[in-house]
Amino acid sequence: MPRRPPRKPDATLDLSSHLLLLESLPDPFDPTGVFPRPGPVELEVGSGKGLFLSSASAAGSERNFLGVEIAVGYARLCAGKLAAGGRDNARIIQGDAGFLVRSLLPDACLAGMHVYFPDPWWKARHRKRRVLSEPFLVHAGRVLKPGAVLHVWTDVEEYFTEAMAAARATGLFAAARGEEAGEPAHDLDYRTHFERRTRLAGLPVWRAALERTAEPSAVRRVMS
Numbered sequence: 722m723p724r725r726p727p728r729k730p731d732a733t734l735d736l737s738s739h740l741l742l743l744e745s746l747p748d749p750f751d752p753t754g755v756f757p758r759p760g761p762v763e764l765e766v767g768s769g770k771g772l773f774l775s776s777a778s779a780a781g782s783e784r785n786f787l788g789v790e791i792a793v794g795y796a797r798l799c800a801g802k803l804a805a806g807g808r809d810n811a812r813i814i815q816g817d818a819g820f821l822v823r824s825l826l827p828d829a830c831l832a833g834m835h836v837y838f839p840d841p842w843w844k845a846r847h848r849k850r851r852v853l854s855e856p857f858l859v860h861a862g863r864v865l866k867p868g869a870v871l872h873v874w875t876d877v878e879e880y881f882t883e884a885m886a887a888a889r890a891t892g893l894f895a896a897a898r899g900e901e902a903g904e905p906a907h908d909l910d911y912r913t914h915f916e917r918r919t920r921l922a923g924l925p926v927w928r929a930a931l932e933r934t935a936e937p938s939a940v941r942r943v944m945s
C-alpha cells in the first residue's frame with residue numbers, strides 16, 4: 722500500500738529529549754541510560770507513525786519503550802507525539818534497526834522486542850533488506866534477556882512463515898505462541914497504524930510471541 726509523507730511535528734515542540742540519532746549513540750549503547758527512571762526497556766523496530774510507542778508508554782507504565790525508525794520524517798513524527806504527550810518513558814532513535822541490534826546493543830539488555838508489519842520487500846533482489854532475517858534474529862536473541870518476548874505481527878503470510886522458520890533455526894526461542902487482538906474499543910485501539918489499516922480492510926494478520934529461552938552460552942554457540 723502506498724504511504725503518504727508523514728505530517729511534520731509541531732515546530733514549537735522541543736524534540737531533543739525524545740529523538741536520538743543512531744549515528745550519535747555510543748558503542749556499546751546501554752538503552753537504560755536514555756531514560757530518567759530505571760526500568761526494563763522494550764524495543765520497537767520500525768515504529769512508523771508511533772501508535773505503539775504512544776500507547777505502550779501511556780497509562781503509568783513502569784517499562785521504558787525505545788523505538789527505532791529509519792525514515793527521518795516518521796522518526797520526527799514519533800518524537801513529536803512522545804514530546805507532546807510528555808512521555809519520559811519513551812524515546813525514538815532515527816536510524817537502521819539492523820545496525821542498532823547487531824552492532825550497538827549489549828547482550829541481554831532488553832525486556833522485550835516488537836516488530837509490527839515490517840516492510841515485506843517484495844522484489845527478489847530486495848529480499849535481503851527484510852529486517853527479520855536469521856542473522857538479525859540471532860542478535861535479537863542475544864540482546865533479549867532470557868524470558869523476554871519478541872512480538873512479530875505482519876499481514877504477509879509468506880514473510881511470517883519464513884521469519885518463524887528463521888527464529889526456530891536460531892535455537893534461541895521457544896515455539897511460537899499465537900497472539901490475539903481483541904475488538905477495538907475506539908478508532909485508535911489497535912497495536913499500530915498498519916494493524917488498524919489491515920483490519921479495517923478486512924485482511925488477515927499473522928501474530929506470534931517468541932520467548933527467548935537460551936542462555937548466553939547458547940547465543941555464543943549460534944554466533945560462532
Ligand SMILES: C[S@@+](CC[C@H](N)C(=O)[O-])C[C@H]1O[C@@H](n2cnc3c(N)ncnc32)[C@H](O)[C@@H]1O
Pocket residue numbers: 766767768769770789790791792795816817818819836837838839840852913914915916
Ligand atoms: C510497513 S511500516 C510499519 C510501521 C509500524 N510498525 C506499523 O505497524 O504501523 C514499516 C516501518 O519500518 C521502517 N523500517 C524499515 N526498515 C527499517 C530499518 N532497517 N530500521 C528501522 N526502521 C525500518 C519503515 O520506515 C516503516 O516506517
